[in-house]
Amino acid sequence: MNRVLVANRGEIALRIIRACHEEGVEAVAVYSEADRLSPHVKAADAAVEIGPAPASESYLSVERLLEAARRTGADAVHPGYGFLAEQAHFAEAAQRAGLAFIGPPASAIRAMGEKTEARRRMAKAGVPIVPGTTEPLPDVEAALRAADEIGFPVLLKAAAGGGGKGMRVAATAGEVRKGFVQAASEARSAFGDEAIYLEKLVERPRHVEIQVLADRFGNTIHLGERECSVQRRHQKLIEESPSTAVDLDLRLRMGEAAVKAAQAVGYLSAGTVEFLLDPAGKFYFLEMNTRLQVEHPITEMVYGVDIVREQLRIAAGEPMTCPNRPMRPRGHAIECRITAEDPFANFLPATGRIDYLHTPSGPGVRWDAGVETGSEIQLYYDSLLGKLITWGETRERAIRRMRRALDELVVVGVPTSQPFHRRVMDEAGFLSGAYDIGYLERVGGELLSPEPSEEELQQIAVAAALAEDEARSAMVPLVENDKAGPSESPWLRVARLRGLR
Amino acid sequence: MKYTVTVGKHTIPVEVKGDTVQLDGHPVRAVLAGFPRTPLRQLVVNGRARTFAMIRSADGWLVQASGRAWSVEVLDERTSALRELTGRGRGHAAGGLIRAPMPGLVVRVEVEVGQKLEAGAGVVVLEAMKMENEITTPGPGIVRAVHVGPGAAVEKGAALVELGEIEP
Numbered sequence: 001m002n003r004v005l006v007a008n009r010g011e012i013a014l015r016i017i018r019a020c021h022e023e024g025v026e027a028v029a030v031y032s033e034a035d036r037l038s039p040h041v042k043a044a045d046a047a048v049e050i051g052p053a054p055a056s057e058s059y060l061s062v063e064r065l066l067e068a069a070r071r072t073g074a075d076a077v078h079p080g081y082g083f084l085a086e087q088a089h090f091a092e093a094a095q096r097a098g099l100a101f102i103g104p105p106a107s108a109i110r111a112m113g114e115k116t117e118a119r120r121r122m123a124k125a126g127v128p129i130v131p132g133t134t135e136p137l138p139d140v141e142a143a144l145r146a147a148d149e150i151g152f153p154v155l156l157k158a159a160a161g162g163g164g165k166g167m168r169v170a171a172t173a174g175e176v177r178k179g180f181v182q183a184a185s186e187a188r189s190a191f192g193d194e195a196i197y198l199e200k201l202v203e204r205p206r207h208v209e210i211q212v213l214a215d216r217f218g219n220t221i222h223l224g225e226r227e228c229s230v231q232r233r234h235q236k237l238i239e240e241s242p243s244t245a246v247d248l249d250l251r252l253r254m255g256e257a258a259v260k261a262a263q264a265v266g267y268l269s270a271g272t273v274e275f276l277l278d279p280a281g282k283f284y285f286l287e288m289n290t291r292l293q294v295e296h297p298i299t300e301m302v303y304g305v306d307i308v309r310e311q312l313r314i315a316a317g318e319p320m321t322c323p324n325r326p327m328r329p330r331g332h333a334i335e336c337r338i339t340a341e342d343p344f345a346n347f348l349p350a351t352g353r354i355d356y357l358h359t360p361s362g363p364g365v366r367w368d369a370g371v372e373t374g375s376e377i378q379l380y381y382d383s384l385l386g387k388l389i390t391w392g393e394t395r396e397r398a399i400r401r402m403r404r405a406l407d408e409l410v411v412v413g414v415p416t417s418q419p420f421h422r423r424v425m426d427e428a429g430f431l432s433g434a435y436d437i438g439y440l441e442r443v444g445g446e447l448l449s450p451e452p453s454e455e456e457l458q459q460i461a462v463a464a465a466l467a468e469d470e471a472r473s474a475m476v477p478l479v480e481n482d483k484a485g486p487s488e489s490p491w492l493r494v495a496r497l498r499g500l501r
Numbered sequence: 502m503k504y505t506v507t508v509g510k511h512t513i514p515v516e517v518k519g520d521t522v523q524l525d526g527h528p529v530r531a532v533l534a535g536f537p538r539t540p541l542r543q544l545v546v547n548g549r550a551r552t553f554a555m556i557r558s559a560d561g562w563l564v565q566a567s568g569r570a571w572s573v574e575v576l577d578e579r580t581s582a583l584r585e586l587t588g589r590g591r592g593h594a595a596g597g598l599i600r601a602p603m604p605g606l607v608v609r610v611e612v613e614v615g616q617k618l619e620a621g622a623g624v625v626v627l628e629a630m631k632m633e634n635e636i637t638t639p640g641p642g643i644v645r646a647v648h649v650g651p652g653a654a655v656e657k658g659a660a661l662v663e664l665g666e667i668e669p
Contacts, residue, residue: 165631182626185608186633233632344569348603349630351657356540356554379604383630407567412540412554418568451509452571458513460571461506462522463544463553464562465515466533468575469502471557 001025001076001100001316005069006044007090008080009059010370011386012292013040016078019308028072030065032058034380039372046072053380059083062090066097076100076315078308082382085291086113102315103269104290111265112288115159116197122285125264127257130276130284132199140180143198147176150200156180158187159195164234166190169201202284204436205276207231208243209289210258211299213310214267215320222255223303223322224329226272226295229437230424232347237417237440238424239295240334241302244395244433245277252326254283261288269314270296270307279436294337294387297368301333301391332398333391336406336421338369339383343420343448349383352376355413360405364391364398377414385416395433399425423447505581506561507574597645597664599638605629607653610662616644617667624662625649636661643667 003026006016013029017040020027029044034053041047048068051058058064060083069077077099079085091106103109112118120134131150136159137143147154147170156179158166166187168179184194207228214220227243228236246254258273265288272293274286296307310320341347357373369386371377377385390405392398406422424430429443452460503516516523522531531546540554554565561575576584605627612624623635624644642664649661 182633189608189628190631235632345602348634349605349632351604355556358539358541379629381630409568410541410554410565411568412556412565415570416568422567452566452569456566457508457511458524459544459546459551460508460553460564460566460573461513461515462524462529462531462546463533463542463555464508464564464573464575465504465506465517465522466531466544467542467555467562468504469517470533472502472577 001312003028003045003072003074003076004102004312005030005065005072005074005077005099006040006080007059007065007077008083008085009035009038009040009381011368011384012080012082012294012370013038014043014370015368016080016308017043019306019312022306023309023312025312028068028074030059030068032380034376034378038375039370048072053378055083055380062087062093065090066093066099069094069097069099074099076102078102078311079291081289081291081294086289088113100315102311103292104265104267104271108265108267108271109290112290113160115157115161115287116195118287119285121264122261125260127261127264127285128283130199130202130286133197136195136197137180140177143176143180143196144173146198147173150198153201155199155201156183156196157199158183158191158193159197160191160193161187164231166196167234202276202278204438205278206243206245206436207236207274207286208246208254208277208283209272209274209293210254211293211296211307212258212262212267212271212273213305213307213314213320213322214262214269214271215314216268216317217319219320219322219324220259220262220267221320221322221324221326222258223299223305223307223327224251225254226293226298228295229435230430230439231437232440232444236295236337237339238334238336238421238430239298240332240395240398241298242329242332243277245281250281250283255326257283257285261285270311294384295335297366297387297389298333298335301366301389302329302331303327304330331391331393332395333389334398334402335387335389336402337384337417338386338388338409338411338421339417340377340385340414341383341417342415343417345415347417349379350377350415351379352414354385354411356410357412358408358410359386360388360408362405362408364401365405366390385411385414388421399431420448503578505576505578507576508564508571597642597666598660599624599636599662599664601627601655601657601659601661602636603627603629603634604657605634605655607649607651607655607661608633609651610647610649611635612644612647612662614644614647618642618644618664627655638662638664640664641667 005028006013017027026045029041029047030050031041050064077094084090088106088110091101094101153171156168166183168183170176170179188194208225211223226241228239230238261273272289275283277283340350354375359367366389371385390401403425506513535542543552556563561573564571608626608628620640625636645665646663
């Protein structure tokens with residue numbers, strides 16, 4: 001493997017390019033017209049424009065991606081997450097074109113991608129599943145019958161789904177009717193497949209997932225769990241590893257189930273088996289994400305493993321570097337997803353230009369992002385700007401570090417989820433570690449109550465008044481020096497300053 | 502100079518005299534210093550420092566503190582007195598008009614002209630960043646006009662649906 005085509009954009013494209021460079025492998029970036037100036041384009045050894053801004057005409061075009069690979073002499077392709085990452089036909093097309101696909105075999109993607117088939121297979125392999133239908137529902141009436149049978153509340157889910165798209169909770173028949181139409185419509189536009197199935201809603205569960213890695217030498221291992229229960233509308237916002245709800249015994253049992261799940265579909269490369277963990281400590285298979293996960297860095301931090309590097313090695317036919325036995329996590333890692341969403345306006349997606357960006361650094365801090373000062377945030381793609389990850393010897397130290405890192409982060413020009421994360425890091429429920437996927441719904445309102453403190457209010461008012469006063473009264477305001485207009489000659493200014501001495 | 506500063510729904514009078522500001526009738530030493538080529542300014546009040554990102558806006562400043570942006574209106578004495586006389590406040594919402602809170606694509610329109618709505622009822626479903634977002638009415642009303650149809654791309658602030666008052 002000499003040259004990898006990275007079939008993605010944003011932070012994950014940059015993450016993969018970095019891994020390639022560390023392995024001494026060249027990376028080819030692809031970009032849409034809207035992404036011409038993106039950091040991932042600059043970081044790559046070659047870059048190919050693959051079409052207009054809409055993903056359907058660029059990042060989702062198998063033909064254009066393969067053409068870019070052929071033109072640049074790439075011998076492997078990494079799909080990242082999202083876009084074509086979990087499309088079996090892309091893995092097949094890449095292989096037909098003579099490219100190594102850096103991910104699982106197409107057959108494994110297909111088996112896990114169709115959620116109802118995955119449920120059937122897991123049940124057969126002895127992996128616990130949530131009660132519900134194991135076939136897609138033909139219509140609303142069938143959904144209503146199934147809901148009556150297993151009992152409300154239920155969860156309507158896209159059979160081709162993931163990431164909360166095409167998913168609705170229904171507590172009544174009316175909500176089933178409404179949710180079925182919405183979920184099907186969302187599933188059609190997100191996955192091109194409107195098949196919906198239904199599960200019993202597990203009450204107050206945690207979302208805990210297990211990272212697995214498998215190579216061609218018969219090694220399938222797990223790298224412990226990630227706690228992903230801080231979610232909004234099934235979109236993860238904060239993840240941590242390890243989970244406060246998982247002890248050594250449970251980790252081994254969940255890890256074994258995840259390894260069994262991966263082996264049942266002949267899995268290779270990195271993958272994630274998602275489970276619901278109920279308050280009694282029972283866990284149920286939810287789905288398997290047959291790709292690199294957004295939140296993979298927290299696992300890397302506590303297990304000391306570079307997951308993308310392992311993916312590159314596995315795709316090149318080499319054995320993984322991890323030992324084939326359960327490893328112990330060291331310390332604690334937390335990830336906050338910094339998205340272009342306004343937490344004070346119901347997390348509405350925002351667009352605009354990043355006028356100024358200062359990123360956190362220092363001990364135990366990792367910033368994985370796909371934006372920089374000047375980046376235009378557009379509506380075409382996901383709202384994820386970057387991921388802020390901190391590591392500490394203990395959970396408490398990791399949280400302290402996250403507070404410090406969030407205080408360092410400055411993003412000007414686009415509202416972000418940053419203030420939400422900062423508040424969570426002080427919230428009693430989160431600090432106790434006793435939370436589940438209903439967390440945000442319960443504490444969100446209070447957490448995001450828009451009132452600033454009296455002290456902060458006064459500071460803001462004083463700062464604004466001083467800035468206004470200065471702007472009005474100063475001939476050449478000190479702070480505006482660098483913005484002095486072209487009419488002001490630098491010679492004249494120097495002369496005037498000398499005169500003042 | 503005396504200023505009337507409005508942050509959200511709070512109004513705070515601030516008088517600036519050199520390095521001293523009058524706040525709640527107390528004099529406080531306050532200095533604001535900028536960092537060239539950045540929107541950052543550091544405020545030092547009574548020896549305690551805090552850094553904000555500040556950008557000039559139409560009627561004041563956009564002040565960003567800990568990741569949260571506040572739209573701050575700063576009026577001098579004269580303008581503030583004029584405002585008081587004419588009784589004109591800022592930022593009145595257009596009555597009965599539901600606007601797009603973000604740019605997006607209209608997926609569905611869930612109401613018809615003449616339909617009576619309760620507060621919180623869904624009116625339009627907008628797709629943005631691959632998620633469907635239901636736009637709801639903040640209060641009760643009767644639908645007077647629907648300005649968009651499925652498939653329409655709308656900008657932030659675009660009029661979606663017009664509501665009238667329900668006759669008692």
